[in-house]
Amino acid sequence: MQIGSHYKKLTLLSILVIAITLIAFTGKNSLYTDPYKLEYPDYFGNRISIPENNPTTKQGVYLGRMLFYETKLSSSKTISCASCHQQKLAFTDGKTFSSGINDMPTKRNSMSLANLLWVRNFFWDGRAKGLEAQALIPLNDPHEMGAYMEKAIIDLQKTKVYPVLFRDAFGTPEITADRITKAISQFERTLISANSNYDKYLRGEYNPTEQESNGMELFMNSAEPSKNIRGASCAQCHGTPKMYMELFHNNGLDSIPKDKGREELTGMPNDRGRFRVVTLRNIALTAPYMHDGRFKNLEEVMDHYNEHIKPSKSLSVVLQNRPNEMGGKSLGLTAKEKANIISFMKMLTDSTFINNPAFSNPHLSQK
Template identity: 65%
Template sequence: MNQSKHDPLLNRLKKSRVMFLLLIFIIISGWCYIDGGIETGPYNLVYPSNFGNRIQIPADNPTTKQGVYLGRMLFYETRLSANNTISCGSCHQQDKAFTDGRAFSPGVDAVLTPRNSMSLVNLLWARKFFWDGRANGLEEQAVTPLTSPHEMGQALTVSAQKLTQTVNYPALFKLVYGDDQITGDRIVKAISQFERTLISANSRYDQYLRGAYQPTPDELKGIELFNTAPQPEKGIRGANCSHCHGGPKTYMELFHNNGLDSLPKDAGIETLTGLPADRGRFKVPTLRNIALTTPYMHDGRFKTLEEVVDHYSEHLQQSASLSSFLRGESNEAGGKSLKLLSMEKKQLIAFLNMLTDSTFITNPSFSDPHLISTKNKKH
């Protein structure tokens, strides 16, 4: 006769032992995965020399391979939101060049953000973040969407506590920071490390600059128009874009009123500075992957590149704070707007389409690692 069938205490002890051994196995498996599957050491940030070396990396948050790995996990981690459904990747989707295709984005409470989600690309060189530039550095920027009640809506202390209760995150934080303590500061630092790796530098325009691509006639003309200021008295036609979007990164850290409204509903950086001259001034966004980041402007009012070009060509609204770069710039003598020809608009857009970097939006190093993990479990 099997004595265990008649000994409830013995059965409970056996079950407890099995559960204990299973727990140990899970923990060891997690550590083996971390020890064997994650590279460690300094992260080599690769970018073209013409991008320049004025990069922004805080001394207290050096970029490491293990830090980038953790940051990527956290970028796509829905536990960082109050309802466990939203991550950074919800509003910044890789196939849309890390935007979300919406004018405004819904948060955990379904309330829409007041401004359009900006593309996350080539942030390594940026110093000011958000449309009004209110954040100094990626670490400061990351706090707002994580904690805003209308975005991810969760205190960093709560996020840290949630991650502490998981199997893998304590070991990951130990790999990055030397101990398994999870804090809000460490969360934002890791996310920032990952975001600094989001470098786009392999568009057809980049290939052209390094002599590996021959643009079409329309693309070449578009490049010329983009980089030329009009001088009608000399017969020189241009689209006057490079004042704000010049250089190989198509980005300069400037803030401008670009003539969207004569009386802006959104005051822009005037809210921060209190200066009337700053009314309606916003950060100039990069044009990298611009064909993928519709809708456009801080309020997502334009759905197509054609609408954007038409705005600058014919529909600039005059105001006291209108950018000086846009005042009196015209292809017609005495004109108040560019007045581009129909063919010139098409040529300009042909160039803008050259800025799409297909390798950037398909790079597996930037993708959601949780989806890969789920896929592997199914097989």
């Protein structure tokens, strides 16, 4: 009996040693496999984009949040992702063009980072396929963050905190460019904006004012003057609950665009002046507007679409021949109608999103 009991103890001890050895060998632990629950409304749909080799985990998201606000990723040690994407401005920066290292301006206006979980083509011209590819570009840009990636990896490896965070997120303390972009992408996928008054309206929790309701109707309708239906055709590009479509349009800013837009990527003349349709969520917070930040406020945006569309060979079809009056040459909305549409667009502001502590700078809480 004593021999059997001793044998059982040895067997249990052996199993425990093997288990510990396997965990140490694989570099995995309970933290590494802790999934992050992405929560969003059903009306957003499930056509989300998450690579198989970069599942979203709580540890990966936290590491990505740390890196998103980390100035050590720039050569000047003053620029982070958050410099151009500030939470209080729905992750834009309020500038016509963002300031990179040494105050070098970027080529285009900073885009909002809301609801990226559903986006597949990033930047105004769609040149990055997926968030991981997107995250790498500013990190390696000499004018944005100083192309400092290789040295940044060395800097981060010397810290006390980052090797531990990389171990928790990826299984080993090794810091690589691939892991940095994966972690930042995981964090950015959590930036979901879905609690505006418009969302509350869709959930039956908010009654729009008369002005908001009229603006919503104009926003969603296309003009049919023969049937006395007035509309602004906004929903042609922004008609989904997420307020954008995965499309590229020339929206009539210039007859001869100074910035060729998507044509630079595709080489196709029909893509001249075409840019990605951006989300209108939190649009009241993300001025100035357009790829070059030319419009200071929503009133200027409405004036453009109403009265100042410039014709060109690549002008989007949805912006052609859409008057509210029979024989009209422009959209022809009244001042009151434009104001109503702006009232509706202000319904898209999500105060929960811009104040969510899970999206804030974690370095501040450590000081």
